[in-house]
Amino acid sequence: MTITGRRGFLKGSLAAMGGGLAAAATGGTARAAGDIKVNEWMKTLGEGVVSRPYGLPSEYESHVRRRWVEWLTATRESSVSFTPIQDLDGIVTPNGLCFERHHGGIAEVDPSEYRLMINGLVEKPLIFTLDDLKRMPRVNRFYFLECAANSGMEWRGAQLNGCQYTHGMIHCLQYTGVALKTVLEQAGIRPNGKWILAEGGDASGLDRSIPIEKALDDCMLAFAMNGEALRPEQGYPVRLVVPGWEGNMWIKWIRRIEVGDEPWHTREETSKYTDLMEDGRSRRFTWIMDAKSVVTSPSPQAPLKYKGVNVLSGLAWSGRGKVKRVDVTFDGGRNWVEAELAPPVLSRCLTRFHVNFEWDGRPLLIQSRCIDETGYIQPTKDELRAVRGTNSIYHNNGIQTWHVMASGEVENVEIS
């Protein structure tokens, strides 16, 4: 077995590594009780209610923040905020920590000025205000949003150290809004209306073509995330939600939907967001985010600190429906155990999984593998490369490997 890490090649003996894992966790984690301290915060009144009309995290949690990669994009007005998934659990991403990608900076839209136009091949072109949308039949759904480029830097091998960077272009929220179908039906789609163009209202005017079948199926015009209004960087006041499909189709600050008879082949679906193959051709319209998973802890930014009892935590998802099963290996794929899926397991939503394990301090090679309800099995990165080459950038849903060292530190590696 060869392990390829960021610092070159490592030689690992699976026999030695396999020994690092004991049976399921049974031991204790606590120490015998003596006295406990009466801390300062028990002796004095804390701050009162007035000062916190909108609450923020503890100052001890300032390391839990979105991060960006300076060299990744030309400017910071066209960049990516990565979610610190190594610090989170559950399936809900807190609104302040959500992944976002913007192409022309964050538009600061005045909601009273917001308008959405429906035009093109419709019986009756219409304009909606925000209030108009909020009066229409309302839909609530939990969905994940993943950027097509998530893990894209890994096509040519283990590059970045930490799942915030390798897998943090993702979030999962409860969205509230209106079914796109409800809005389109009010305008009346003409018989030759087979596609829509969704256009953003920011300085980049990002636009994407979407087939009418998807538009009328489960797309939403969302105005709230986790209960409250969308955040500015998520498209306040209204964004498109395209469940299970790549994030850049979820047009933010959406201002216009045109109905047409064929796709538009905009910049963001030709020169960008197409997957360049080895033979120089590009895959077109690779919309669906296939089944994928990642272990968020332990991981490079969440090392193992203790021998003995530990919890492995991770995320799995599929753009095709529900996650059916997640398998985890601690020895680079020799042995797999089935992870426990935390309820609720919802369609096109993140699913949280856990495995309890004991660590004896020897190295581990940790991977997770997602199987979705269609029976699709998350592939290895080598399996993906055999089909798509290494130029793709997008849609890398290969199995991720973390190398846990004897020190408990974790690094991003590949094994083959």
Added chain:
Amino acid sequence: MTITGRRGFLKGSLAAMGGGLAAAATGGTARAAGDIKVNEWMKTLGEGVVSRPYGLPSEYESHVRRRWVEWLTATRESSVSFTPIQDLDGIVTPNGLCFERHHGGIAEVDPSEYRLMINGLVEKPLIFTLDDLKRMPRVNRFYFLECAANSGMEWRGAQLNGCQYTHGMIHCLQYTGVALKTVLEQAGIRPNGKWILAEGGDASGLDRSIPIEKALDDCMLAFAMNGEALRPEQGYPVRLVVPGWEGNMWIKWIRRIEVGDEPWHTREETSKYTDLMEDGRSRRFTWIMDAKSVVTSPSPQAPLKYKGVNVLSGLAWSGRGKVKRVDVTFDGGRNWVEAELAPPVLSRCLTRFHVNFEWDGRPLLIQSRCIDETGYIQPTKDELRAVRGTNSIYHNNGIQTWHVMASGEVENVEIS
């Protein structure tokens, strides 16, 4: 029919009121399309990624905030932040807007100094650090938390104008933590251990007795809310979660759990959090929050702005399990329609409901009524008073009435 409002008695004719509601929404909300403006935010680059490591709401949403009632408590260090439920949808409360009640201000706990002691009738007294808890088998669950005093000011009639004040002592989150059972079993409960005392680590040292059956059933020691660490005002770094039971038992900044053979009858379960009856006796240990619901929009802080198509949105919950059905009336109880429940419907979790309706501009008397999976039907306030009198303060789960006036303004009233 008599309507009692904050401004005295109103006379209402049901016949006139009933006419205010037309059939289910079918009409449109939009206007015919002309041109739409190219706004300033389309012409200039917005702010880039660096400035927002932890995101905040749009400046246009500053009215969506927790509020408090100055006269309600003696000091602001012993007060209540109400959730602005009239501005929210879905079932997830954003972390920054969550209801909280503190009795000695907000403790600012250093997580490296955090300790949890288990003592009393156990085989082996133990002390856990935060890391110890995070290494134990992990649980994720969505639960509502409701203060026993929620709607308490309504026992003597319609008092406060707005559901933020009448029903805002509630939130709903996905909690991550350890089953209390796992921790207690590690210490080993002695045969005569029948109760636990949970003690807070803030300046008030709030403590409550909980029967061992509940402690071993579904209680959690939670360290995360909606994925991230607990907020300081929610008990950072660890709080107790007591699903379906009154909020003040969910001990924050929890520092000690003692196992005993009988309840402790602490201050917070004797002079407070008992329900004073008309005959001078008090109901003891009224833990479970019974089925309840409220229409959050329209409501006094969310008036009707338009005739024609509208959406009614509301929340329902039960401490005994799942919400089975919610009925809504627009004419003070003459006619009821079944509301649509937004999935997922989870046990001891908020459930969101909606009704689409058309408004012709005449007055309405809106109520909602929750039925839970045990068959329990949310009572009227008069039914509650007939049994419990008007001194109770706590556990007012009576049906709420909103009076929508011809202007679209809404006020808190009672009908009998």
